[in-house]
Amino acid sequence: MINVFTMSQFFQESMHISAMPGRQVSQTTTLCSMTTRPVRWFILLASTILFLVLPGTLTCSAASKPFPLYYAIVDNVNFWEKIYSTYSLNQAVIHDSDDLSKVYGVISLVDDKTPGASKINSQRQQQAIENYSRMLTRLAGGSPVTGEEKRIAALFTGPNRLQELRNAAKNVRSQRGQKERFLEGVVKSGAFLEEIRAIFRSYNLPEDLAYLPHVESSFNTRAYSKFGAAGMWQFTRSTGKLYMMINSEVDERLDPILATHAAAKYLRNSYEKLGTWPLAITSYNYGLAGMLRAREDKGSYSEIYRNYQKGYFKFASKNFYSEFLAARMVAEKLEKKYRLHRPQRVTTFKLRGFVHINQLTDHFRTTVATLQRLNPALRAPVFGGEKLVPEGYTLRLPNEQSTAKLINSFPSSRFKSSQNQNLFHRVKKGETAGAIARQYDISLSDLLSANNLDRFSTIYIRQKLRIPLSHGGIGFVPVSPVAVLNAKPKIVALSPQGGAPPVLTAAKKNKPTSWQSTDFLPSKDPTIYNVFNITTRGDFKVGQVVVQPEESLELFAQWLNTDIATLTRMSNLPRGRQISPGQKIQLFFNHVSPDKFEEKRLDFLNETEEDFFSAYTVIGKTMYTVEPGDTLWDLCYNKFDIPLWLLERYNSTINLAQLRHSQELIIPLVQQL
Structure with missing residues (x-):
């Protein structure tokens, strides 16, 4: 693709300020608006020179559109x-992570359906990265010999080429092609694009923001990332809760239309605070607070792109806007060549109370599977009958001739006034899992599944177990990270040793011992989610908790029914600082009891694990030796691409907040289902 620019866009890189559509901003300064004669002559001369260097031009009007293509990111947009x-899914591009114009080679991968494909492809990519890294190191110390070395050496021509070669040896990266997946996303997008565009228009935002899900999820409404982002718009749980309902019954992140409204609100807020769409779009990946700091430090988008290196502004954030521009460009072409899915017509019914899923399927003569397809925001406990469809929920129903009449005739007596409440049981000394299951008239397998336990898990005295409610023979089994095997585990009581809490534990006779075993997920002592050292101060209680992975001040504030400012003040936490795993903090329970707080923590843990293991599985483990400069963030998000809570689960005896050189870590190998 040929990319061309005028001097207007070239100079705008350091002074481009956009406005909301239709709003005039007098501060915007482009060379198109300069009227002095000397400047005009300079522009004419410089533009002529630039035209000879770059084969074409981009008009001033195009440069002032909401999504400018800056000169600094031309190579990135071409790459994406x-x-x-x-490039297909069966190809990987080996390239320089800082300069995407430097492509070293393209390697072949095996089809994902091939047994062991994930491991094979990972090894092929890693081997290619190491080969080119060694070649670049050799070239930094001597002249090229082979034809391949000469080709790679020709990519480095500047006066500092030897230093650039040494730096490049550390920046070799692999990027898998997305051709088939992207086309599939374009075809799927037809079911939503018209409504998504209308939503953005209603918020007075550029309609082309509708192309952003191509970057986030390829319009996969069930997409779930390893780090907890869900749905077509890939909201994390903490950010999503600012705009949507996310609980044990409903996760609106999975509803493409509701999530689009949330995305519009987020992007509008980011644009109003950051002032340009390149910055606002980048904030969708890096976060609004991070981009505000970056803008304060560097000013314009181009300066941030070229020179900002603080925090975690790494490859993904740096390329996010370029990916959006490329995705929009490719999608617009494909939309003209292929037949897209058409929107599905539905009839909606806003519920006047809580109602069992069976009451709905019976009355509307439909199936659970149909309602599940039309209402992706409803979670498994609702479709299984453990929870009721919540009051106020707008239910989507098949658009049939009889639907409107059936809505009008739905009996009010079928609505309930309240939701089924979670039931918990605190384990006592001498109890067995089987006895607890019999006490509540549930199966042992349901009890283990509801608490994300398998037959090898340890159950601790004073642990809170979630008791699944009766579900009327629907066959509901809560999602579990590890399949509960048919054989019922024998539960035996152990006496306390070395001050450790007494436990109830599964029989270990058949526990897997092979290092590569994949049917065992290390259990986590759930008592660490308890509130301890509880005391009474006046009319409310005070207690301490140990922060766990994925928890934040925002979540604690939500669980305590308070705001972050009040939480920070009462807990004597420094303003502006975030909490970290392993940190012990004091909480005040003036609106919510410690018991209710614990239940919300356990619900969050279970929902996080259920979401993750509905999309991924652990296929093995490997060892890693900590190197100088390693941080917990880099290991999880850059090196191994796994969530922090999962790394902690496999290394529960290690203080991950204080990594030491040469320390051995167990790294779970994760594969998408």
């Missing part, structure tokens, strides 16, 4: 355009 339209 090819990733989306040229």
Whole structure:
């Protein structure tokens, strides 16, 4: 693709300020608006020179559109355009992570359906990265010999080429092609694009923001990332709760239309605070607070792109806007060539109370599977009958001739006034899992599944177990990270040793011992989610908790029914600082009891694990030796691409907040289902 620019856009890189659509901003300064004669002559001369260097121009009016293509990111946009339209899923592009114009080679991968494909492809990519890294190191110390070395050496021509070669040896990266997946996303997008565009228009935002899900999820409404982002718009749980309902019954992140409204609100807020769409779009990946700091430090988008290196502004955030521009470009072309899915017509019914899923299927003569397809925001406990469809929920129903009449005739007597409440049991000394299951008239397998336990898990005295409610023979089994095997585990009581709490534990006779075993997930002592050292101060209680992975001040504030400012003040926490795993903090329970707080923590843990293991599985483990400069963030998000809570689960005896050189870590190997 040929990319061309005028001097207007070239100079705008350091002074481009956009406005909301239709709003005039007098501060915007482009060379198109300069009227002095000397400047005009300079522009004419410089533009002529630039036209000879770059084969074409981009008009001033195009440069002032909401999504400018800056000169600094031309190579990046070209790179991502090819990733989306040229390179297949069975190819990986080996390239420089800082300069995407430097592509060293393209390697072949095996099809994902091939047994062991994930491991094979990972090894192939890693081997290619190491080969090119060694080659670049050799070239930094000597002249090229082979034809391949000469080709790679020709990519480095500047006066500092030897230092650039040494730096490049550390920046070799692999990017898998996305051609087939992107096309599939374009075809799927037809079911939503018209409504998504209308939503953005209603918020007075540029309609082309509708192309952003191509970057986030390829319009996969069930997409779930390893780090907890869900749905077509890939909201994390903490950010999503600012705009949507996310609980044990409903996760609106999975509803493409409700999530689009949330995305519009987020993007509008980010644009109003950051002032340009390149910055606002980048904030969708890096976060609004991070981009505000970056803008304060560097000013314009181009300066941030070229020179900002603080925090975690790494490859993904740096390329996010370029990916959006490339995705929009490729999608617009494909939309003209292929038949897209059409929107599905539905009839909606706003519920006047809580109602069992069976009451709905019976009355509307439909199936649970149909309602599940039309209402992706409803979670498994609702479809299984453990929870009721919540009051106020707008239910989507098949658009049939009889639907409107059936809505009008739905009996009010079928509505309930309240939701089924979670039931918990605190384990006592001498109890067995089987006895607890019999006490509540549930199966042992349901009890283990509801608490994300398998037959090898340890159950602790004073642990809170979630008791699944009766579900009327629907066959509901809560999602579990590890399949509960048919054989019922024998539960025996152990006496306390070395001050450790007494436990009830599953029989270990058949516990897997092979290092590569994949049917065992290390259990986590759930008592660490308890509130301890509880005392009474006046009319409310005070207690301490140990922060766990994925928890935040925002979540604690929500669980305590308070705001972050009040929480920070009462807990004597420094303003502006975030909490970290392993940190012990004091909480005040003036609106919510410690017991209710614990239940919300356990619900969050279970929902996080259920979501993750509905999309991924652990296929093995490997060892890693900590190197100088390693941080917990880099290991999880950059090196191994796994969530922090999962790394902690496999290394529960290690203080991950204080990594030491040469320390051995167990790294779970994760594969998408």
